[in-house]
Amino acid sequence: MSEITKKLVVSASPHFRAKDTTTKIMLDVIIAMIPALVAAVILFGVRSLVLTVVSVISCVVFEYLSRKVMKRHNTIGDLSAVVTGMLLAFNLPSTMPVWMVIIGAFVAIVIAKQFFGGIGNNFVNPALIGRIVLMASYPTQIGNFEAPFAYKTVDAVTTATPLAQMTGVYSAENLGTAIDNANLPSLLDMFFGVKGGCLGEVCILALLIGFVYLVIRKVISPVIPLVYMGTVAVAMLIAGKGNFEFVAYQLMAGGLVLGAVFMATDYTTSPVSFKGKIIYAIGCGLLTSLIRIFGSLPEGVSFSIIIMNILVPHIEHLTTARPFGEVKEKKNKKEEVK
Amino acid sequence: MAEKKSLAKEFSKGLIKENPVLRLVLGTCPTLAVSTSVESAIGMGLAATVVLVCSNIVISAMRKVIPSKVRIPAYIVIIAGFVTLVQMLVKAFLPQIDEMLGVYLPLIVVNCIILGRAEAFASKNTVLYSAVDGVGMGVGFTAALLLMGGIRELLGAGSIAGFTVFPEAIPPMTIFVLAPGGFFVFGILIALANKVAERNGKPKAELKGCSACPMASTCSLVGSKEACKEETK
Numbered sequence: 001m002s003e004i005t006k007k008l009v010v011s012a013s014p015h016f017r018a019k020d021t022t023t024k025i026m027l028d029v030i031i032a033m034i035p036a037l038v039a040a041v042i043l044f045g046v047r048s049l050v051l052t053v054v055s056v057i058s059c060v061v062f063e064y065l066s067r068k069v070m071k072r073h074n075t076i077g078d079l080s081a082v083v084t085g086m087l088l089a090f091n092l093p094s095t096m097p098v099w100m101v102i103i104g105a106f107v108a109i110v111i112a113k114q115f116f117g118g119i120g121n122n123f124v125n126p127a128l129i130g131r132i133v134l135m136a137s138y139p140t141q142i143g144n145f146e147a148p149f150a151y152k153t154v155d156a157v158t159t160a161t162p163l164a165q166m167t168g169v170y171s172a173e174n175l176g177t178a179i180d181n182a183n184l185p186s187l188l189d190m191f192f193g194v195k196g197g198c199l200g201e202v203c204i205l206a207l208l209i210g211f212v213y214l215v216i217r218k219v220i221s222p223v224i225p226l227v228y229m230g231t232v233a234v235a236m237l238i239a240g241k242g243n244f245e246f247v248a249y250q251l252m253a254g255g256l257v258l259g260a261v262f263m264a265t266d267y268t269t270s271p272v273s274f275k276g277k278i279i280y281a282i283g284c285g286l287l288t289s290l291i292r293i294f295g296s297l298p299e300g301v302s303f304s305i306i307i308m309n310i311l312v313p314h315i316e317h318l319t320t321a322r323p324f325g326e327v328k329e330k331k332n333k334k335e336e337v338k
Numbered sequence: 339m340a341e342k343k344s345l346a347k348e349f350s351k352g353l354i355k356e357n358p359v360l361r362l363v364l365g366t367c368p369t370l371a372v373s374t375s376v377e378s379a380i381g382m383g384l385a386a387t388v389v390l391v392c393s394n395i396v397i398s399a400m401r402k403v404i405p406s407k408v409r410i411p412a413y414i415v416i417i418a419g420f421v422t423l424v425q426m427l428v429k430a431f432l433p434q435i436d437e438m439l440g441v442y443l444p445l446i447v448v449n450c451i452i453l454g455r456a457e458a459f460a461s462k463n464t465v466l467y468s469a470v471d472g473v474g475m476g477v478g479f480t481a482a483l484l485l486m487g488g489i490r491e492l493l494g495a496g497s498i499a500g501f502t503v504f505p506e507a508i509p510p511m512t513i514f515v516l517a518p519g520g521f522f523v524f525g526i527l528i529a530l531a532n533k534v535a536e537r538n539g540k541p542k543a544e545l546k547g548c549s550a551c552p553m554a555s556t557c558s559l560v561g562s563k564e565a566c567k568e569e570t571k
Contacts, residue, residue: 103511111522115529136518137511 022119026079028219032210033086033262039193039203044094045151048199052089054098058105059085066114080119084108087127087262090200091255091302092134095144095158103137104130124309125263128302135302145196159196162253163298170293175243187245190252200262201255211261224270224281225260231285232256239293256288259301269309276312276319283308283315345470352474355540358451359482360531365451368442369483370520376499379487381435383480385424385443390452390479391472392420398460398468413456418447451479482527489523490514 040048063081067074075081088104108130113122135142147159165182172178185195193203200207214220233247240246251257264270264284271280284304291300358364365386372382396416397404404412425443428436436443446452455475460468491497494514496504504510513519 111526115526133511133513133518136513136516138509139512141509 022078022080025219026083028214028217029083029262030079030086032213032219033083033090033200035206035209036090036200036203036258037086039206040090040094040199043148043193043202044146044199047151048089048094051092051094051096051098051101051199052086055089055092055101055105056082056085058102059088059109062106062109063114066110067118070114072118075119078119081109084113084127084130087125087200088130090258090262091127091131091198093142093145093198095146096134096141100134100138100141104134107133120268122268123312124306125266125269128263128306128309131302132306145198147196148194148202161196161298162190162249163292166249166253167298169246170239175240175246179243179245179249184249187248187252190249195253197253198255198258201258204252204257207257207261211257214261214265220261220265221277223274223277224265224284225257227278227281228260228264228284228288229256231282232289235286235289235293239289250292254292254299255301259288259305260284263302264305264308269312271312271315271319273316273319273321276315279315279319280308280312283311345467348467348470349474349477352471352476352478353481354478356475357478357482357531358454358475359479360528361535362451362454363528364454365449365479366524368445368449369486370517370524372439372442373483373486373490373520373523374515375438375491375495376484376487378435378438379483380480381428381432382439382442383476383483385428385439386446386449386451386479387473387476388424389417389420389446389449390455390476391469393417393452394455394460394468394472395465396420397456398463398465401461404461409461410453410457413453413461414447417452417456421447451475486520486523486527490519494519 037049037052040052059081060076064074064076067076085105088108089101092101092104108126112124112126112129113119116122131142145159145161147157150157150159162184165184166179169175169178169182184190189195191204193206195202211222211225215222229251233251236247236250237244240250260281264281271277287304287307288300291297291303297303352358354361356362359366359369368382368386372378393413393416397413400412400416421444424446425436428439428443455471459471463471488498491499492503493511494516496502496508496510511519514523
């Protein structure tokens with residue numbers, strides 16, 4: 001350190017100093033996720049709490065062990081593994097076998113995060129990698145959605161997610177009747193989460209409470225979530241030929257709100273600059289809409305966020321602010337020499 | 339390396355010290371594509387070894403005749419000849435292996451290991467050494483494929499060489515027989531090989547320097563002491 005203080009340190013933005021620590025920020029994210037967790041327990045029963053706890057504990061244990069094995073200082077105190085664990089569980093259905101959740105936690109923490117250097121160095125969102133690996137490995141189990149409140153009856157009732165029910169709607173001649181025929185939950189049910197889906201994605205109300213909390217606490221800037229959802233809304237408005245009911249279903253179905261609020265905004269894997277954030281969020285929105293409309297999968301939030309995560313260094317490169325007074329060098333100079 | 343050569347050394351370097359897949363990072367394409375099961379890994383490894391040994395012998399024998407300006411096309415023609423031969427033999431006698439390897443069998447022509455050894459070794463050394471080098475590299479390639487194929491088949495299909503190992507209650511992780519699983523296993527194996535090499539004081543197998551990083555133009559470390567230290571490590 002003494003060597004560094006002697007010379008002028010030139011570093012990339014942001015330069016601000018604040019009392020915020022990683023632990024504080026992660027704690028805020030955890031608090032923001034509590035409403036969605038409560039909603040999941042109400043809708044899908046205690047099993048969703050069990051899955052979340054298992055996921056969190058295994059993420060923390062894997063983080064501790066991998067840091068230990070790689071002989072690095074331990075980072076479980078920053079709570080980032082807890083956030084990853086909660087997000088991973090939020091991205092899985094309530095019927096998921098417990099040992100599969102542990103495999104997902106292993107992939108998320110060890111492969112996607114620690115192999116690349118731990119917090120701040122992961123190039124994609126760890127929880128999403130965990131989900132995608134599970135999705136590619138166990139498609140039947142991850143597509144097995146329990147109907148809400150099914151735990152109150154004796155037999156478990158499986159159900160289709162609204163997005164899966166809507167697969168036929170995109171190409172329908174008359175969108176309005178197609179939506180009516182698709183046997184979807186009402187828009188109010190969609191908002192409160194009375195529908196099939198992953199643990200954390202169903203209750204839009206709870207997710208919005210978390211979103212507002214994070215924005216008020218200035219943990220996230222609202223740019224990415226709003227532009228992301230806005231892009232999906234515009235794309236779906238065009239695809240739905242101006243049918244607003246269709247747009248409303250699309251916004252509330254699947255993992256869009258969960259992804260836009262909690263996963264696309266991850267500091268490490270989203271751009272720093274304002275312009276970069278907008279490009280990134282539009283990219284996420286377009287990819288999500290394209291996968292939903294044309295793809296063979298009903299949902300595309302996780303894949304679009306991962307793809308845009310990978311593009312973040314390039315977006316950052318394109319949108320870095322030029323220092324004040326600096327002339328466009330390099331290229332001009334080369335031409336002069338010629 | 340030039341001062342003292344022994345046949346045993348030339349053979350054994352291909353196995354571990356200069357393993358073509360894990361240390362030289364050559365032949366990545368067939369490695370990822372056909373290491374989905376033990377059977378196809380063995381088939382691919384043996385086919386490539388045969389071509390490698392034959393082409394090394396012929397190229398080494400002709401090394402004084404081939405003009406250096408057109409050496410690459412000449413090597414390719416020689417390699418392609420042997421690949422065609424092997425392909426016809428496999429098609430005739432082991433049609434199942436042919437089906438399993440598909441397009442990757444004729445693609446041995448452009449396998450970097452074979453061309454790389456022709457350029458780096460066979461064109462400068464005698465026939466005997468080139469043949470031994472070919473066998474060593476071929477066995478190293480086969481061993482790496484076998485290791486990857488074993489891991490991927492065990493985790494991805496729950497079996498080893500076609501025999502089921504996992505009980506029915508544990509569904510295998512399909513991702514390991516898909517392309518992403520291949521990259522996972524490949525990356526982790528290279529990381530482990532690097533770790534072992536580091537412990538023995540050998541250089542890592544990796545892309546070094548700032549030029550490989552997309553953030554290079556905005557990164558404050560480019561050209562700084564820390565970055566140079568990192569590069570020269």
